[in-house]
Amino acid sequence: MTAQLRSPPADAELQLTEADFARIARIAKAGWGLSLDSAKRPLIRSRLGRRLKALNLASFDPYCEIIESGDTVECDHFITALTTNVTHFYREAHHFELLESEVLPGLIARARKGQRVRLWSAGCSSGQEPYSLAGSILALAKDAASLDLRILATDVDPTVLVTAEGGRYEAQSCVFPSPALEARLFNKPSTPPEAFRTIRPELQPLIAFRRLNLMQPWPFSGRFDVILCRNVAIYFDKPTQTRLWTRFSEALNDGGSLLIGHSERITAPAEHALEAVGITAYRKTGLLPTTAPR
Ligand SMILES: C[S@@+](CC[C@H](N)C(=O)[O-])C[C@H]1O[C@@H](n2cnc3c(N)ncnc32)[C@H](O)[C@@H]1O
Structure with missing residues (x-):
């Protein structure tokens, strides 16, 4: 038997x-x-x-x-x-403050000159991270959807992507660092409050959600200006993290930003190409040694 x-x-x-x-x-x-x-x-x-x-x-x-x-x-x-999919809106809010003050204004100016700008939320879980990013962009540029400026949001887990694409969340999970940040993403709750809330529709055109296993080849032709890969690499061992940092630094444009999770650290050889510019925030400043593991 x-x-x-x-x-x-x-x-x-x-x-x-x-x-x-x-x-x-x-x-x-x-x-x-x-x-x-x-x-x-x-x-x-x-x-x-x-x-x-x-x-x-x-x-x-x-x-x-x-x-x-x-x-x-x-x-x-x-x-x-x-997989562990824990996430929330404007998580590690200092990254969004850094993006809004130091990074996004320049990228928006470039996009308004007709240039292509790409941001990547790698390991986006149920979408709170890319929607927060879209909220930061729209707060600075109401015309963002008419520019060549887009967020790619990827995850390996198909179930979280269904929630992300739907943009519909249990009302009690919609917790924000401030009411102003909440108002970027959601209209005021109805009275009496409903059990679910839906993301403001103007955020969705900025984001493309895709399934992607970070361990496999990445099917992109162009490079990124910003990569957020936060609280994902902690689930990988050190050699896997090292290869991932190398691949991210190669996927960034010169001057591009890499933001990682609070308990993650960039290690050699990628650290030679990435300058620390804030808490777990890096800017690509150089090329990697050709011997770096890929
Ligand atoms: C803890 S969540 C982080 C979500 C968000 N980045 C944040 O910081 O709030 C980790 C996500 O990484 C995804 N993940 C784990 N391994 C992955 C892999 N090999 N490729 C792509 N995504 C992966 C999981 O499915 C999960 O949604």
Whole structure:
């Protein structure tokens, strides 16, 4: 009898052995760069346990075989189960202050001269980061949508992108550092307040949401003026982070900005091409050594 034909065990009986966990961690690292530490074992047992139940599988072995076979539907469930999508509007607000005072005015001036300006929210989760960025841009330039100035917002998890594209959020999750920032993104709540709020429609044309696994080749021809990749690389190990910083610095225009999460640090060799200009904020000033890992 194969594992698939046995009846699935009750939740409490489902075993995620050390070998199962090591196999899942290997798959997550090889495919998506995710570094799973053993503290996450109970969480992974519970989240993937639901998938075993849905597929009527009795153990993790056949489940891993499905993922290793590249089954696209189940790989989507797998990545949704493994990613952490916590985010909020104007998170790490000092980055938006820096952008509004030092970076965006110059980029808007360039766009008004007819030049192309591109910003990238890499690991955008459910969209709060790119919508905050669009709010900063529109606060400085009401005409932004008529310029060649756009935000690319990407994530590997298909479920968060559905929310991001819809721009519809649970009202209680719409928390802002100030009412002025809130008013950039949402109209005043109705009375009585509704359970969900929808992003102001003028923000959406500035953003293109796309699915992208940062570990794979990036299908872009042009470079970016600003890249935000915040609270994403913390889920990768150091060599994977180092390669990512190198790739970001190559994807930036000279003088372009890279903003990373509060607990992340740029390391060599990318640090030779990126000058620190604020808290976890960098500007591209030079070229990378040709020996940098890619
Ligand atoms: C904690 S959220 C950060 C969201 C936002 N940048 C912020 O700082 O609020 C991390 C996001 O990174 C995404 N992510 C993880 N691994 C990824 C990968 N290999 N490629 C692209 N996105 C990835 C996750 O799906 C998740 O939505």
